[in-house]
Amino acid sequence: MTRELNVVIEIDSEGYHAATVPEHRGCHTQAKSLDTLKRVREAIELCLEIRGEPEKSTRFIGMQRIWYKH
Numbered sequence: 001m002t003r004e005l006n007v008v009i010e011i012d013s014e015g016y017h018a019a020t021v022p023e024h025r026g027c028h029t030q031a032k033s034l035d036t037l038k039r040v041r042e043a044i045e046l047c048l049e050i051r052g053e054p055e056k057s058t059r060f061i062g063m064q065r066i067w068y069k070h
Contacts, residue, residue, distance in 0.1 A: 006060045007040055021047070023054040 008020045012030075019040040021027040024047040029039040 005044060006058060007037075009034075009036060019043075022058055023056065024048075024051070 005024075006022055008022065010018050010020075012018060016030045016032055017034055017036040018030040019028060019036045021040065021044055024044065027043050027047040029036060029043045031039055
């Protein structure tokens with residue numbers, strides 16, 4: 001069975017790419033390069049193995065950047 005999951009990929013201030021899977025709380029990985037995509041598949045497989053299928057499915061709508069003063 002093929003399943004579709006959302007993956008959010010960000011780059012931090014030290015240049016690492018961090019990938020998070022919102023449907024699987026705690027399912028994330030990081031890498032210095034975009035090799036993250038291979039790693040995130042491995043992380044998803046481990047989450048599925050340990051926790052099974054997620055209870056909720058989300059549908060990606062979009063992202064928005066907000067500026068603020070502090």
